[in-house]
Amino acid sequence: MSSHHIVREKQEPALYINDLGEFNEEYLGQLLEWSPTLIVNAALYEKMISLGLKVDVVVNPVDQEFSQENTIVIPAKGEALDAVLDYLIKEKYSAVNVIDTKTALRELGSYIDEINIVVFTATEKAYAIKSGFSVWKPKDSVFHIEVLSYFETSNLKQEENGDFVVINDGFVTFTFNTAWLFISEKL
Numbered sequence: 001m002s003s004h005h006i007v008r009e010k011q012e013p014a015l016y017i018n019d020l021g022e023f024n025e026e027y028l029g030q031l032l033e034w035s036p037t038l039i040v041n042a043a044l045y046e047k048m049i050s051l052g053l054k055v056d057v058v059v060n061p062v063d064q065e066f067s068q069e070n071t072i073v074i075p076a077k078g079e080a081l082d083a084v085l086d087y088l089i090k091e092k093y094s095a096v097n098v099i100d101t102k103t104a105l106r107e108l109g110s111y112i113d114e115i116n117i118v119v120f121t122a123t124e125k126a127y128a129i130k131s132g133f134s135v136w137k138p139k140d141s142v143f144h145i146e147v148l149s150y151f152e153t154s155n156l157k158q159e160e161n162g163d164f165v166v167i168n169d170g171f172v173t174f175t176f177n178t179a180w181l182f183i184s185e186k187l
Helices: 025-032 040-051 080-090
Strands: 014-018 038-041 057-059 072-074 094-101 114-118 124-129 134-137 142-147 151-153 157-158 164-166 170-176 181-186
Touching: 014 080, 025 094, 038 040, 038 080, 040 057, 057 080, 072 080, 080 094, 170 181
Parallel strands: 014 038, 014 094, 038 057, 057 072, 094 114
Antiparallel strands: 114 124, 124 181, 134 170, 142 164, 142 181, 151 170, 157 164
């Protein structure tokens, strides 16, 4: 018996690879599992093709030819990530996973109300949350929280290095008065 999954277009988060760095190929495979729209920085196009992937969109090309058919090209006047987010919002995507070497979520603040953004690096997963966010985590899971304002949480203790560690298996809930709180989890 086999199971079949029907994925409606734009139901899964798009995947934008800006810079792979030391990103784990197993995690990459997990992000590609549901065949998301794959967007890559032009510098990574040949590497993605060599991995046997179908690239749907390329951002920031410099006089490049693309061997795959139906590849959409997005020119970027400024930051490539801004061009990608503008494209995804215009195309009505609700979410995007981004692979990069840094997690500069605060710089993406103007987009957070319009599209759900999760940034993955080789070591962490970062995202913005709204007050009342709750997630189940096993004991000793580690969060890094950009403390820009007062917040309350359950089931977390702050370590001397500034990280927050889950006390017991169970839900962690965040309550705060600002629009967003930026958190990351170690992978």
